[in-house]
Amino acid sequence: MNSFFQLITQHRVLASTLFLAVFPFIMPYEALAVNILIFGLFAMGFNLLFGYMGLLSFGHAAFLGIGSYLTGISIVHYELGWGTAIIVGVIGAAVGGLIMGFLAIRTRGIYFSMVTLALGQIVYYIFYKAESLTGGENGLRGVRVDSFNIFGIPVDFLNPLIKYYIILFFVVIAMWLISRILNSPLGAVMEAIRENEKRAAACGFDVAKTKLLVFILSAAICGLAGSLRALHLSIVPIDSLNYLQSGQAVMMSILGGMGTFFGPFVGAAVMLYLEDVVTTFTKYWMAVIGLIFMFFVLFFPKGIWGTILSKLQIHQDSK
Amino acid sequence: MTGLTFELLCMQLLTGIALGSIYALLALGLCLIFGMLNVVNFAHGAFFMVGAFLGVYFLGVTGNFWFSLVLTPLLTGCLGLVTERFLVRPLYGRGLDYPLLLTFGLSYVLIELMRITFGIEGLPSITPDGLKGTVNVGIGYFPKYRLFLIAATALIVLGIWFLIQKTRYGLIIKAGAVDQEIVKVLGVDIAKVWLLVFGLGCAIAGLSGILASPTRSVNPEMGVPILAESFVVTVVGGMGSPVGAVVAGLLVGIVYSMTSLFYPDLAELSIFVLMAVVLLIRPQGLFGKAGAMG
Numbered sequence: 001m002n003s004f005f006q007l008i009t010q011h012r013v014l015a016s017t018l019f020l021a022v023f024p025f026i027m028p029y030e031a032l033a034v035n036i037l038i039f040g041l042f043a044m045g046f047n048l049l050f051g052y053m054g055l056l057s058f059g060h061a062a063f064l065g066i067g068s069y070l071t072g073i074s075i076v077h078y079e080l081g082w083g084t085a086i087i088v089g090v091i092g093a094a095v096g097g098l099i100m101g102f103l104a105i106r107t108r109g110i111y112f113s114m115v116t117l118a119l120g121q122i123v124y125y126i127f128y129k130a131e132s133l134t135g136g137e138n139g140l141r142g143v144r145v146d147s148f149n150i151f152g153i154p155v156d157f158l159n160p161l162i163k164y165y166i167i168l169f170f171v172v173i174a175m176w177l178i179s180r181i182l183n184s185p186l187g188a189v190m191e192a193i194r195e196n197e198k199r200a201a202a203c204g205f206d207v208a209k210t211k212l213l214v215f216i217l218s219a220a221i222c223g224l225a226g227s228l229r230a231l232h233l234s235i236v237p238i239d240s241l242n243y244l245q246s247g248q249a250v251m252m253s254i255l256g257g258m259g260t261f262f263g264p265f266v267g268a269a270v271m272l273y274l275e276d277v278v279t280t281f282t283k284y285w286m287a288v289i290g291l292i293f294m295f296f297v298l299f300f301p302k303g304i305w306g307t308i309l310s311k312l313q314i315h316q317d318s319k
Numbered sequence: 320m321t322g323l324t325f326e327l328l329c330m331q332l333l334t335g336i337a338l339g340s341i342y343a344l345l346a347l348g349l350c351l352i353f354g355m356l357n358v359v360n361f362a363h364g365a366f367f368m369v370g371a372f373l374g375v376y377f378l379g380v381t382g383n384f385w386f387s388l389v390l391t392p393l394l395t396g397c398l399g400l401v402t403e404r405f406l407v408r409p410l411y412g413r414g415l416d417y418p419l420l421l422t423f424g425l426s427y428v429l430i431e432l433m434r435i436t437f438g439i440e441g442l443p444s445i446t447p448d449g450l451k452g453t454v455n456v457g458i459g460y461f462p463k464y465r466l467f468l469i470a471a472t473a474l475i476v477l478g479i480w481f482l483i484q485k486t487r488y489g490l491i492i493k494a495g496a497v498d499q500e501i502v503k504v505l506g507v508d509i510a511k512v513w514l515l516v517f518g519l520g521c522a523i524a525g526l527s528g529i530l531a532s533p534t535r536s537v538n539p540e541m542g543v544p545i546l547a548e549s550f551v552v553t554v555v556g557g558m559g560s561p562v563g564a565v566v567a568g569l570l571v572g573i574v575y576s577m578t579s580l581f582y583p584d585l586a587e588l589s590i591f592v593l594m595a596v597v598l599l600i601r602p603q604g605l606f607g608k609a610g611a612m613g
Binding site: 056103106107109110111113114115117118119121122125126129242243244247250251254284286287289290291293294297298301 | 353357359406409410413415416417419420421423424425426427428430431432434435543544546547550551553554558584585587588591592594595598599602
């Protein structure tokens with residue numbers, strides 16, 4: 001058992017890909033699997049900043065929203081192809097990350113969380129007010145992508161299983177990128193900043209620049225999740241920009257295990273699956289997840305995946 | 320712009336001060352808790368919302384505004400005491416992020432609890448009988464209730480100032496914020512002080528909720544935007560500075576109402592832009608000490 005976990009943490013991208021390839025078959029229906037895939041990516045992007053560098057942002061809904069809206073607007077208003085639309089969404093989120101990060105990294109600690117939350121609300125109001133482009137309160141409707149060609153092969157995007165694998169393709173690229181970042185010297189500096197910012201600075205690392213760079217990378221990954229979500233839902237709800245949405249990324253990371261590679265995905269899967277089950281019994285889902293979340297913060301701060309790893313004494317930070 | 324007169328500007332300024340009063344109270348509650356416990360209460364907006372619901376409910380049942388004005392903050396204060404004792408206290412010494420995360424989860428629960436108790440539509444807000452209508456303030460007619468709001472806030476702020484600056488308890492609170500170890504050595508039960516300060520902060524949040532209830536719609540989600548707005552006030556004023564909280568609260572209220580006079584579409588945005596400008600020029604806030612934001 002121990003060596004099994006050792007193996008999958010060593011080959012985390014491969015292991016995740018294999019698992020995700022069979023994932024839709026153990027879920028009750030494909031749309032839920034697609035949702036988990038997208039939110040898993042969102043939480044992973046968030047975890048890059050929070051789990052690995054210790055910056056608790058409450059504004060990451062902004063990047064999910066920017067990705068969704070720009071992809072949606074590109075398709076609805078400018079009739080761009082879906083590939084270009086995704087690139088527009090990701091670049092837009094990265095630019096948003098640059099601006100927000102530039103302002104937010106001037107602060108530290110709890111202050112950082114408050115500032116990112118407030119800056120995220122700016123993005124909310126901008127998209128809320130730009131009604132002619134975004135549909136305002138009603139959200140952006142009609143992001144329809146029915147089918148397209150990949151190298152001449154027609155693909156039916158309405159088939160949920162095919163949709164899942166196309167989205168998985170992007171998620172795997174992003175996961176590989178995240179894994180690559182974490183294994184690079186940059187990843188080591190990130191963890192050094194998390195453990196002791198002053199010491200990292202004293203060692204000669206440019207703390208501010210590293211923070212900004214990781215903020216932008218994290219924003220871009222969340223933006224990709226947003227773009228994919230727009231394609232999946234074919235609408236962009238204005239709620240995707242609310243800070244409660246940022247809180248979802250926070251909750252997923254904590255539930256799964258912050259600072260672990262696969263944890264945020266576990267958190268997303270558990271949370272969305274639970275939501276699917278619980279909402280068939282009661283409409284008071286928010287109270288249920290709020291209580292579960294508080295329970296984890298109090299008693300299992302390492303989260304599900306993090307607790308498993310620490311029980312098996314696997315050091316997953318090095319590889 | 321036609322029709323823009325000096326009187327209109329003054330009226331809008333008064334409206335801004337009334338709105339800013341609520342912001343100032345909320346930020347003051349956040350600031351008290353933060354200055355003492357180093358905890359940012361992410362459920363502050365939810366406590367505000369609970370205060371508004373309880374206030375309107377008691378007002379409807381008893382018909383007595385003054386009664387509910389006293390009872391509501393007592394109840395939200397007690398809720399704060401329970402929160403600190405059983406939920407926040409186990410997290411001390413485990414990193415500053417954990418109390419923040421916990422109170423965020425708590426806000427979910429409080430929102431849903433109010434939905435269960437009072438329904439998702441919320442309650443119709445009631446203006447108390449004696450404070451209905453408008454009154455001539457020399458330059459025009461201004462809603463009586465908003466004048467009351469400004470006066471009530473001034474009284475509460477004075478009361479808190481008196482508590483902190485002029486009483487023995489205030490001395491302990493101030494000392495505890497500087498060095499809790501020394502205060503402990505001097506024989507003060509610091510845990511009890513933390514408990515009471517958290518309760519006081521939540522009581523003020525509830526009080527601002529009931530005070531604000533006649534001026535806005537009372538629904539379970541009303542605390543969501545107000546939390547972001549009170550963070551803006553805290554950042555502008557400077558974390559941990561009570562004077563900053565009050566001044567920035569009024570400033571943010573005035574900026575909001577002035578922008579809504581000239582560019583109604585940009586009113587919500589304006590206060591966040593104000594915050595961004597403050598962050599660029601003076602990251603520690605108008606009244607914050609440099610380096611005290613870590």
